[in-house]
Amino acid sequence: MSGPKDLDPSSSPRALLGAELRHAREQKGLSQAELGQRVFVSGSFIGQLEAGTRRMQPEFARMLDEVLGTGGFFMRNCGAAAKSKYPQHFAEVAESEAQATAIREYAPLLIPGLLQTAAYARAVNRGYDPTAPEETIEEWVEGRMARASLLAHPTKPLLWAVLDEAALRRETGGRAVMSEALRHLTALVRRSRVIVQVLPLGAGAHTAMQGALKLMDFEDAPPLVYLEGVRSGRLEDDPATVTQLRFVFDLLVASALSQEKSLALIEALAEDYGHAEHP
Known part of the structure; x- marks a missing residue:
């Protein structure tokens, strides 16, 4: 060489x-x-x-x-x-997202980072670390918004998210924050930038009850899957594992509401959160 x-x-x-x-x-x-x-x-x-x-x-x-x-x-x-501005367990994932051609994600507990507003991200990060200095929280929010800027491109990457209904009903940051977060989500859907389906609570037991799942495809590299836990996570590139978890995602899609019904539910929840008083 x-x-x-x-x-x-x-x-x-x-x-x-x-x-x-x-x-x-x-x-x-x-x-x-x-x-x-x-x-x-x-x-x-x-x-x-x-x-x-x-x-x-x-x-x-x-x-x-x-x-x-x-x-x-x-x-x-x-x-x-x-070198990275993200936590060690997530840095490689964030960098891989930026190069992915397609991202398929199941989120059981919160709106995924790529789909969050700044106010929602701030509430999530404050929940993660209640004693963190305000400037640290703002750094984390800035990093999350930098990730979300991927969606400024009109078509790439493809983002397909299956959101558990529980994530939409968990009042994170207050009702105004939730209303804004869900309206942001519906705006992305309505301009055909993302595909979002809701897995309803009525679906009962399902194939991914043990946690979150993110599948990433690339133009010139093998696919990856990311499995996340509490302040931890791991990337997998084993072809058999990726294939198995892709099937898991397919089953989640099959159990979720249609795109039209999902959008209607998210819009209804956004409207509900928009009221000052809980009904």
């Missing part, structure tokens, strides 16, 4: 790091699967590193330098690619 330059942290470092990885691998005559075997990961994981949809951790950087003979290049530069 001809001596690559150190990455400029201001110029999409993960994408540049991925391009250098692809170049170094090809110079060695290795397939993604062959390189993956040598560093104890899947070939699809190597593909995601090369596409910039996964971040390179120091332990992988060290092994890649050893296998590819890159003179410590990846170790020197993986720190720049790992």
